[in-house]
Structure formats: C-alpha cells, structure tokens
Amino acid sequence: xxxxxxxxxxxxxxxxxxxxxxxxxxxxxxxxxxxxxxxxxxxxxxxxxxxxxxxxxxxxxxxxxxxxxxxxxxxxxxxxxxxxxxxxxxxxxxxxxxxxxxxxxxxxxxxxxxxxxxxxxxxxxxxxxxxxxxxxxxxxxxxxxxxxxxxxxxxxxxxxxxxxxxxxxxxxxxxxxxxxxxxxxxxxxxxxxxxxxxxxxxxxxxxxxxxxxxxxxxxxxxxxxxxxxxxxxxxxxxxxxxxxxxxxxxxxxxxxxxxxxxxxxxxxxxxxxxxxxxxxxxxxxxxxxxxxxxxxxxxxxxxxxxxxxxxxxxxxxxxxxxxxxxxxxxxxxxxxxxxxxxxxxxxxxxxxxxxxxxxxxxxxxxxxxxxxxxxxxxxxxxxxxxxxxxxxxxxxxxxxxxxxxxxxxxxx
Amino acid sequence: xxxxxxxxxxxxxxxxxxxxxxxxxxxxxxxxxxxxxxxxxxxxxxxxxxxxxxxxxxxxxxxxxxxxxxxxxxxxxxxxxxxxxxxxxxxxxxxxxxxxxxxxxxxxxxxxxxxxxxxxxxxxxxxxxxxxxxxxxxxxxxxxxxxxxxxxxxxxxxxxxxxxxxxxxxxxxxxxxxxxxxxxxxxxxxxxxxxxxxxxxxxxxxxxxxxxxxxxxxxxxxxxxxxxxxxxxxxxxxxxxxxxxxxxxxxxxxxxxxxxxxxxxxxxxxxxxxxxxxxxxxxxxxxxxxxxxxxxxxxxxxxxxxxxxxxxxxxxxxxxxxxxxxxxxxxxxxxxxxxxxxxxxxxxxxxxxxxxxxxxxxxxxxxxxxxxxxxxxxxxxxxxxxxxxxxxxxxxxxxxxxxxxxx
Numbered sequence: 001x002x003x004x005x006x007x008x009x010x011x012x013x014x015x016x017x018x019x020x021x022x023x024x025x026x027x028x029x030x031x032x033x034x035x036x037x038x039x040x041x042x043x044x045x046x047x048x049x050x051x052x053x054x055x056x057x058x059x060x061x062x063x064x065x066x067x068x069x070x071x072x073x074x075x076x077x078x079x080x081x082x083x084x085x086x087x088x089x090x091x092x093x094x095x096x097x098x099x100x101x102x103x104x105x106x107x108x109x110x111x112x113x114x115x116x117x118x119x120x121x122x123x124x125x126x127x128x129x130x131x132x133x134x135x136x137x138x139x140x141x142x143x144x145x146x147x148x149x150x151x152x153x154x155x156x157x158x159x160x161x162x163x164x165x166x167x168x169x170x171x172x173x174x175x176x177x178x179x180x181x182x183x184x185x186x187x188x189x190x191x192x193x194x195x196x197x198x199x200x201x202x203x204x205x206x207x208x209x210x211x212x213x214x215x216x217x218x219x220x221x222x223x224x225x226x227x228x229x230x231x232x233x234x235x236x237x238x239x240x241x242x243x244x245x246x247x248x249x250x251x252x253x254x255x256x257x258x259x260x261x262x263x264x265x266x267x268x269x270x271x272x273x274x275x276x277x278x279x280x281x282x283x284x285x286x287x288x289x290x291x292x293x294x295x296x297x298x299x300x301x302x303x304x305x306x307x308x309x310x311x312x313x314x315x316x317x318x319x320x321x322x323x324x325x326x327x328x329x330x331x332x333x334x335x336x337x338x339x340x341x342x343x344x345x346x347x348x349x350x351x352x353x354x355x356x357x358x359x360x361x362x363x364x365x366x367x368x369x370x371x372x373x374x375x376x377x378x379x380x381x382x383x384x385x386x387x388x389x390x391x392x393x394x395x396x397x398x399x400x401x402x403x404x405x406x407x408x409x410x411x412x
Numbered sequence: 413x414x415x416x417x418x419x420x421x422x423x424x425x426x427x428x429x430x431x432x433x434x435x436x437x438x439x440x441x442x443x444x445x446x447x448x449x450x451x452x453x454x455x456x457x458x459x460x461x462x463x464x465x466x467x468x469x470x471x472x473x474x475x476x477x478x479x480x481x482x483x484x485x486x487x488x489x490x491x492x493x494x495x496x497x498x499x500x501x502x503x504x505x506x507x508x509x510x511x512x513x514x515x516x517x518x519x520x521x522x523x524x525x526x527x528x529x530x531x532x533x534x535x536x537x538x539x540x541x542x543x544x545x546x547x548x549x550x551x552x553x554x555x556x557x558x559x560x561x562x563x564x565x566x567x568x569x570x571x572x573x574x575x576x577x578x579x580x581x582x583x584x585x586x587x588x589x590x591x592x593x594x595x596x597x598x599x600x601x602x603x604x605x606x607x608x609x610x611x612x613x614x615x616x617x618x619x620x621x622x623x624x625x626x627x628x629x630x631x632x633x634x635x636x637x638x639x640x641x642x643x644x645x646x647x648x649x650x651x652x653x654x655x656x657x658x659x660x661x662x663x664x665x666x667x668x669x670x671x672x673x674x675x676x677x678x679x680x681x682x683x684x685x686x687x688x689x690x691x692x693x694x695x696x697x698x699x700x701x702x703x704x705x706x707x708x709x710x711x712x713x714x715x716x717x718x719x720x721x722x723x724x725x726x727x728x729x730x731x732x733x734x735x736x737x738x739x740x741x742x743x744x745x746x747x748x749x750x751x752x753x754x755x756x757x758x759x760x761x762x763x764x765x766x767x768x769x770x771x772x773x774x775x776x777x778x779x780x781x782x783x784x785x786x787x788x789x790x791x792x793x794x795x796x797x798x799x800x801x802x803x804x805x806x807x808x809x810x811x812x813x814x815x816x817x818x819x
Contacts, residue, residue, distance in 0.1 A: 074607065087544075377606075
C-alpha cells in the first residue's frame with residue numbers, strides 16, 4: 001500500500017513535468033521530418049535505419065542540456081546569448097535562426113498543403129482556415145491549454161504504426177539494420193544523414209525546449225523527472241521516425257520507386273500496402289505539418305522576445321505581447337506566401353532547410369557547451385564530463401559530416 | 413548626453429596625445445545617482461587597464477586622460493556597466509514590465525572636475541541600431557514612417573536592474589527602486605531570473621516586504637528558496653506569511669526540512685500551523701487560514717471596535733468578526749460595516765447575525781464557492797463537529813483555485 005502510494009506520487013510528479021520534452025521531440029518529426037525521412041528511406045533503404053540510434057542519443061543529450069539550462073537559470077537560450085555575447089552576436093544568431101526556421105515553416109506548410117491535396121480538400125479554403133485557427137488558438141489560449149492540445153495531437157502519430165504494420169516489412173532485417181550499417185558510406189549518404197539529423201535535432205528545437213521549459217517554470221528539484229520526460233520523448237519520437245522509414249522501405253524502396261516528398265510516399269505506399277496504409281501515412285503528414293507550423297514559428301517568436309527583450313509568453317495576453325504574437329503570425333504568412341507560388345519546388349527547399357539546420361547545429365552546441373559549463377550560471381547542475389564528451393563529440397562529427405557531405409554534393 | 417554604445421571602443425588618449433587603448437567598460441556605484449567610478453581601457457595587446465574617473469579630463473567627443481594617470485583596482489562596490497547592466501533584463505518600474513537594456517546613457521555633471529553618472533537606459537530598437545552604427549541611416553526612415561521616432565529611454569529612477577551582483581558580492585544598495593513595486597508584480601519579475609538572484613534580492617529586502625513577495629512567487633520558486641534558507645530564517649519568514657500560504661509552502665518541502673522549520677517557530681505559531689497542516693489533506697484544507705478574528709458574544713460594540721482597532725494591523729483581511737460563546741462555539745457573525753452601524757453600548761449578541769453560513773473541512777470547493785456567491789459573503793467560517801472554528805476560507809483564495817480550472 002505504502003509502495004503504491006509512493007509510486008503514485010512519483011507518477012504524479014512525472015506527469016507534472018510532461019510536456020516540453022515530448023512536444024518538442026514530436027515536433028521535430030514535423031512535415032519536413034516526414035518528408036526527409038521518406039525520401040532518405042526510399043533512396044537508401046535499410047541502410048538509413050542505422051542513423052536512428054545516434055540521432056536519438058544526440059537528441060536526448062542536447063534537449064536535456066537545453067532544458068536543464070532553462071530550469072536552473074530561468075532563462076532561455078536567447079536570453080543567455082544576448083546577456084553573455086552582446087547585441088551583435090545576438091543579431092547574427094537570430095538572423096540565422098529566423099532564416100533556417102523560415103525554411104522549416106515552409107516545409108511544414110508545404111506538408112499541410114500536400115496532405116490536404118492528398119485527401120482532395122480545397123487548399124484555397126482549408127489552408128487559410130487552418131492558419132486562422134492556429135493564430136487565434138495560440139493568441140487566445142493559455143499555456144496549459146495549448147500544451148494539452150499538442151499532447152492530444154501526438155496520438156495521431158500512431159498512424160505511422162498502422163502504416164508500418166500494413167507494409168509487412170522484414171522485421172528481422174529492420175532490427176539488424178538499426179545496429180549494423182547496411183549501406184556503403186558515400187558523399188550522398190553523408191549529406192542525407194546530416195539532413196535526417198538536421199530534421200530531428202533542430203536548431204529551433206534547441207531554442208524552443210529552452211523557452212518552453214522556462215515558460216513552464218519548473219524548479220531545479222524537478223530536474224530528475226524533467227530529464228526522464230525528455231529522454232522518453234526523444235526515444236518515442238525516434239521510434240515513430242523508425243516506423244515511418246520502415247513503412248517507406250518495405251514498399252517504395254523494395255520496389256525501387258523514386259519519390260519527391262511525403263505526399264508522394266503516401267501515394268506510393270498504397271498499391272503495395274493497401275488504401276489504409278496510404279491514408280494513415282497521409283493523416284500523419286497532416287498532423288505533423290500542423291504541429292510544425294504551430295511550434296516552429298513559436299520558437300522564433302520566443303527567441304525574438306528573448307534576444308531583444310520584449311515580453312513573450314503564452315500566458316501573457318495578446319495585447320501585452322503584440323510583438324510576440326505578431327512575429328508568430330508574420331512567419332506563417334511569409335511561409336504561406338512562398339508555398340503558394342506556383343511551381344515552387346518544395347522538395348528542394350526541404351532538403352536545403354534540413355541541411356542548413358544540420359550545419360547550424362554545431363554553433364548552437366557551442367553555446368550550449370559554454371553555458372552548461374558555466375559555474376556561475378549552473379552551480380551544482382553543471383555538465384558532467386560524460387555529457388561534455390557526448391556534446392562536443394557530436395558537434396565535431398556533425399561538422400565533419402556536414403562539410404564532407406556538402407563537398408561531395410556540390411563539387412563532385 | 414553620452415551613449416555607451418558610442419563610447420565603447422573609442423580611442424583613449426593622454427593629454428599629450430599618446431594613445432593608451434580603447435575604452436572597454438565603465439564601472440559605477442549602485443546608488444540613487446549611479447556615479448561612474450572607473451574606466452577600463454583595453455590596450456593594443458589586449459591588456460586591460462583600470463583607471464579612476466578622476467584621471468579623466470574629457471569624455472565628450474573624444475576620451476582624454478591625464479598624462480601621468482595611475483592604475484587602480486576594483487573594489488566590491490563597483491559594478492560593471494558591461495556585465496551588470498548592458499544587455500541585461502531590468503524592471504521598468506512605471507511601465508510594469510521586464511525589458512532589456514539596449515544602450516546606457518551617461519550624463520556629465522557640471523562641476524569643476526568632470527564627473528559622470530548613469531542617467532538612464534535605452535530599451536528601444538534605436539538602441540540596437542546605434543550599436544550597428546545604423547541609427548543615423550535609419551532616421552530618415554523613422555521620420556518618413558512616423559513610426560517610433562522617439563528613443564525609448566527610461567530614467568535611472570524608473571528602472572530596477574535585476575542582476576546587480578558581481579561574483580558573490582551581496583548587494584545592499586541599488587535596490588531602493590524595488591520597494592516601489594507591488595509585491596505581486598515583483599514576484600512576477602523575479603520569476604524571470606535565476607533562483608540565486610531571487611535569493612539575493614529577497615534577502616536584501618525589508619522582511620515584511622520580502623514575505624509578501626515570497627508568498628506571491630510560484631510554488632517551485634518558494635520551495636527552492638526555502639531549501640536555501642536556514643531553518644531560523646525560514647521560520648522568521650513563515651510567521652510573516654499568511655497562514656494558508658505558509659502551509660502551502662511547508663507542504664512542498666521535504667518532511668525533515670518542514671519539521672526543522674516548525675521547531676524553530678514560536679510555540680503558538682507552530683501549533684497553529686500544525687493544525688492547518690493536518691487539515692490540508694481535506695478538500696478545502698489547503699485554503700483554510702487562521703488569520704481571522706473572534707470576539708465574545710457578551711462584549712459591547714464599543715469594546716469590539718477597540719479590540720478590532722488594536723489587532724487590525726496584524727491581520728491581512730478581516731471583513732467579518734466571528735462571535736463565540738463561553739464554550740468557544742461559533743454563535744454569530746458581525747461584519748465590520750454593521751459593527752460601525754450600531755451604537756457603542758449595544759451588546760454584540762443582540763446585533764450579530766445568527767443565521768450562520770458555514771462549511772466544514774469536508775465541504776467540496778464548488779459548494780463553498782456557490783455558498784459565497786449565493787449569500788454574498790467574502791469569507792466562510794470552517795467548523796468542526798463541536799461547532800468550534802477551525803479557520804476561515806477567503807473568497808480570493810477560493811477564486812484562484814476556481815480560475816485555475818478554467819485556465
């Protein structure tokens with residue numbers, strides 16, 4: 001009885017911190033993520049599955065450091081960069097972030113557009129409606145309500161489980177490929193791996209988890225639970241990424257079909273795995289696009305208010321935080337304008353945006369490293385040596401892979 | 413008026429025209445008029461020289477110092493403009509918000525010797541443009557669009573820096589603007605800074621004010637603070653905080669810590685909190701406060717008024733006086749308003765309201781709210797089975813929990 005009560009208490013404590021880790025991690029699998037994973041899986045097949053474990057580890061440690069920073073210092077990454085590195089660096093980083101994030105927003109709105117088309121819904125009617133809904137929802141609801149809504153949306157990712165099951169993959173080979181590389185390492189493979197990493201471990205995600213945790217106002221005493229939640233989020237997210245790739249590999253890759261995006265994938269899955277598998281894949285894309293289109297601009301808006309000192313919080317009313325919400329809207333409208341240009345190649349934008357994200361990451365890691373090792377800021381919650389090795393190690397590996405991949409892609 | 417953005421990086425020459433280096437930083441004293449005390453010059457080989465402001469001949473237009481200037485070192489009171497103020501968050505005391513310092517303005521005092529002080533901060537976009545040397549270029553645009561053509565300055569008296577500490581130096585001065593802020597608001601602002609900073613600031617505040625601020629912080633900050641305070645200090649603060657809030661804080665602490673604090677309290681207070689802690693597991697228990705006022709039924713109105721006057725200072729909110737008989741049972745209630753409406757020689761028992769609206773510790777919150785709204789009362793007495801008062805639930809505490817549900 002006593003034990004049960006203790007467990008219940010622990011569970012309640014864990015539930016109280018649920019949100020930031022899981023939501024950020026799942027938003028990392030936004031429409032751009034679905035597209036990148038699909039294209040990569042269609043191209044390299046089982047070989048791409050080997051990337052999952054390293055990506056999960058990098059996601060786990062970086063998100064944990066970001067969130068720990070926010071809990072202990074009560075500041076977001078933007079706050080810290082501005083306070084420690086001054087206005088010029090802040091402008092530069094914010095400029096990069098804005099640019100990279102805009103790419104991601106375009107991916108997500110593009111994903112939404114493709115998803116709507118897939119279900120034969122009129123994009124000129126539904127896309128503006130979705131955007132309007134997003135805006136009013138974010139501007140008018142409190143933090144807690146928004147969080148609950150996102151947590152609810154995450155259930156829709158189960159669609160990928162259905163898709164993957166229906167695709168009837170060789171599960172033994174899947175398990176083997178996750179651990180043992182099945183593909184030759186070429187420049188293209190490296191470039192694609194960086195894109196896949198860049199779509200999962202994102203620069204905006206690093207800013208977002210920070211601001212979002214800060215907005216949640218957890219105390220350092222809850223760090224233990226917060227860490228668990230973040231690890232669980234990362235593992236769960238990448239489990240779904242794996243399923244996504246498996247669904248594509250068992251159908252599209254096996255039959256040697258070329259695809260150019262997530263909607264293509266949904267269409268191409270149908271003949272091999274049936275209607276339902278395609279529909280589920282498409283539904284997953286719609287939800288992913290929606291989550292991404294909501295969260296990525298939010299991440300930029302948070303960063304903007306941190307860097308330049310305007311009030312920005314989901315708990316502040318619209319009138320008090322006009323710049324925060326205005327900035328949120330501006331990005332969505334810009335993204336909307338881009339995807340409505342006739343003949344624009346979303347496929348190219350997708351891979352570029354992910355690649356840019358990938359090379360932006362080591363810069364973010366540098367700041368994470370500096371702040372998480374700062375005695376004055378972190379005190380007893382400083383990075384451990386092991387965490388530093390992982391962080392620096394992944395920074396170095398990403399930089400090299402990105403440079404080599406780009407070199408191969410553009411010059412050979 | 414000088415801008416720090418224009419001063420930083422400006423070459424520093426001696427009167428004889430020898431270049432010493434470039435201005436890197438200014439140090440100032442945190443006080444009503446924050447005087448600049450020292451300047452930091454970065455030499456060509458990246459070496460930092462600190463010179464007293466007395467060595468300065470001129471800062472306007474070009475920076476000139478005496479030929480045979482002496483170097484000095486930092487003292488504990490010196491705060492760095494670069495590290496403590498620029499780019500940091502400050503409280504805009506009059507505008508009630510937390511803003512970021514984009515630039516700092518420095519004023520020259522008309523004296524024989526030049527002396528300089530920080531007159532205010534720029535929190536506007538133009539402060540950012542100034543650092544990029546783009547302010548002049550942007551001016552025509554500002555005029556054209558008529559948008560935001562005034563720089564956003566806040567004078568030093570209207571701001572309160574949040575991070576006025578260098579290393580582990582405990583600051584006493586420089587916080588005088590804080591107490592102009594309502595404690596509820598200050599609590600909000602403090603939640604935007606680190607727990608260490610909150611600790612520093614709260615510790616330097618007047619105790620009564622600090623207690624109010626602490627009781628308005630969110631629970632995680634409260635817990636974190638009380639873990640850092642010594643049991644004696646915690647106990648002292650706990651006595652100053654409303655009992656229902658105090659219980660909330662105590663409940664979030666580990667059991668050992670809680671016992672330590674309770675043991676450091678005066679006996680009476682400790683008993684009172686013990687009783688409330690026991691009640692806290694009931695539906696309404698957390699909201700019960702012992703901050704209420706009882707009078708014997710046999711008193712005269714005049715006596716009641718004078719006892720009220722004596723004790724009103726210590727109580728946080730008392731719209732009602734609860735009337736008890738010799739067995740300490742609740743027999744009536746008297747609002748402050750009706751107290752004033754009667755003559756001094758009338759007896760309390762003759763004028764009190766005997767038709768009581770009460771609740772018990774088992775009463776759900778919904779019912780309590782409905783009772784308050786239906787009978788238009790702002791506090792409900794909580795009775796035990798023997799008709800004794802256990803405490804009082806106030807409308808504001810209850811309303812907060814109702815609101816949370818709709819958030």
